[in-house]
Amino acid sequence: MNPGKARLLLALALWTPPLYPDQTGRTKQSLDRTRSLAEAQHEIVMLLLQKKEFTRAIAEASKIFEMGWPEDQEPVLLRELLFFADQFLHHGEPALGIQLMETNAKSFKAVKSRVAIYKEKGYLYKELNQNDKALDCFREAQRLEKNGH
Numbered sequence: 001m002n003p004g005k006a007r008l009l010l011a012l013a014l015w016t017p018p019l020y021p022d023q024t025g026r027t028k029q030s031l032d033r034t035r036s037l038a039e040a041q042h043e044i045v046m047l048l049l050q051k052k053e054f055t056r057a058i059a060e061a062s063k064i065f066e067m068g069w070p071e072d073q074e075p076v077l078l079r080e081l082l083f084f085a086d087q088f089l090h091h092g093e094p095a096l097g098i099q100l101m102e103t104n105a106k107s108f109k110a111v112k113s114r115v116a117i118y119k120e121k122g123y124l125y126k127e128l129n130q131n132d133k134a135l136d137c138f139r140e141a142q143r144l145e146k147n148g149h
Helices: 003-014 028-050 054-065 071-090 094-107 111-127 131-147
Strands: none
Touching: 028 054, 028 071, 054 071, 054 094, 071 094, 071 111, 094 111, 111 131
C-alpha cells in the first residue's frame, strides 16, 4: 500500500462526526488533538517500516495505543493494530506483528476486538508454521465468541 493511501485510510478511519463533552468530560478538541498526534505517529511508524527499523516501529506504534482513547474509538484502534500487523507480515516479519499485538492487547476490552486479535495472531502463527500456537489462538477466538467474554 502506498504511503498516501495509508495516510488517507488512517484519516478516514479516525474521522467521526463532531463530539461534545461525553461522560468522561473529554471534548471534541482533545479528541481532535489525540487524532492529530496519532496521525503523525502513524507516519513515523510507516517511515520506520520503510527503513526496515522494525523494533523501533513496534515501539512507536505502541504509542498510538497508549494515548488514552475513549472507548468508542476502540474499533478505529483495532483497525490500526490489524493494519500494522499486516504491514509486518508484508515485510516478512510476522513474529514482530505478534509481538506488537501482544504488547497492545491490553488496550482492547470489547469481545469483538479480542476475537479479532486472536484470529490475527492465529494467521501470523500459521505464517510462521507454528500450527499449535495458531490452533490455540483460533480456539481462544471461538471460546470468546461463544461465551461473549
